[in-house]
Amino acid sequence: MKKTAKTSGVPEPSVRRMPDYLNYLRLLKNKGRDYVSAPYIAKDLNLDATQVAKDLAYTKATGKPRVGYNLNALIASIEEFLGLNRTDLAFLVGAGSLGEALIKYEGFGYFGLNIVAAFDTDENKIGQEIHGVKVFHIDKLRELAERLHPVLGIITTPAAPAQQVADLMVGWGIKAIWNFTPCSIKVPEKIILQNTSIYANLAVIMKKVQTLYDNPISKIEDISNTL
């Protein structure tokens, strides 16, 4: 019953690893390296070498046996794969600290994302500039969307108004929505929806921390301390 918008045949986990590779390879390039092999990358990023090779193959990158991949070509290949040549305009609704953090996120520009306007309902925030991005009243969204045709809408409001904001965005022609609220929002089938929940990550970490309490290992450590 669940329907996940396809990411062009490439497994989503592979897509998620791409920014890691890119970040790592750019660092390596700055160190003056020219070639790099999949096993080498794998070791540094704590991944399986075969998996790295397979991921890189998705980007149409090609390497040479015994030598590896040309670093410049590989970086270009991943950038191409992720579409970083293209720059998409984005609107952000909810100019709280999370919204501010996203706007200030240095790397976004390098990842083909350009937040051009922020919106809020808080009169204190309206008119302000965050890192060069102006905050407008939400009522201006329609007008600005008609003019700029943003592709992506980012929701960083509190949970309550999330659905309303999403409806507004869809109404004014946004193609993709990135939802940072913990609320599950409904959008028409054609709209791309990506939920990013801090809580999902928190849950995983708390669950792992829990094992520290359950596990007799901590008790063993206690014992060894008394020896």
Add this chain to the structure above:
Amino acid sequence: MKKTAKTSGVPEPSVRRMPDYLNYLRLLKNKGRDYVSAPYIAKDLNLDATQVAKDLAYTKATGKPRVGYNLNALIASIEEFLGLNRTDLAFLVGAGSLGEALIKYEGFGYFGLNIVAAFDTDENKIGQEIHGVKVFHIDKLRELAERLHPVLGIITTPAAPAQQVADLMVGWGIKAIWNFTPCSIKVPEKIILQNTSIYANLAVIMKKVQTLYDNPISKIEDISNTL
């Protein structure tokens, strides 16, 4: 070769869905409902009913055929599963806007996380209070860690100092690290490490947006507009 710290036999995707259920069920409770079935939840959250039932079973929740689950019992069961009764102390390093956003995140308290101190190297930030959490110089981490024994360390610094911060945290007895930088950091095997990369999510969304350009659908839409 890759080693993922086990979350006690429960599939990680299931753990990640738990906060969604919890959030949704709390909302439902506020509406005055007493019972809820897996298919009902599934419909609202856009999931498969069997999957919901299976997820809930992991929490040891039990339901009655034809009736569903008692809402209070179910909520309690998920809270128990996630360990929300326990409250863990956390230190946060990097009091920028992302750090600030996390400190202000209303929900964290409800999810068993208590950020008790923030650290930075920026003299302008030191001594300030964010939402009741004081910002200390990073040099104070040792002293405060010895006193408070935080379980979790959150890294919201820029990428460059991430590894250094992690080493510091590990040195002072932190058990789990939540890394928000795009840098892959190395920690001893015993330390729980959770990476949350905004870029991974961005990559997925950009890749999906890309299909809008590749796809002839957009062209079809253009044509229909001229009719």
Add this chain to the structure above:
DNA sequence: TAGATTGTTAATCGATTAACAATC
């Protein structure tokens, strides 16, 4: 040439989905 690495094809592993008996 020898040997490491690519890149493909097959095997494994794990999560999701489907089927169905139990039960309220």
Add this chain to the structure above:
DNA sequence: TAGATTGTTAATCGATTAACAATC
């Protein structure tokens, strides 16, 4: 009783890992 839902067991699906031939 009839029928919807739980909860378990089996089938499917997809990603990761392993094996190996090609090749530089």
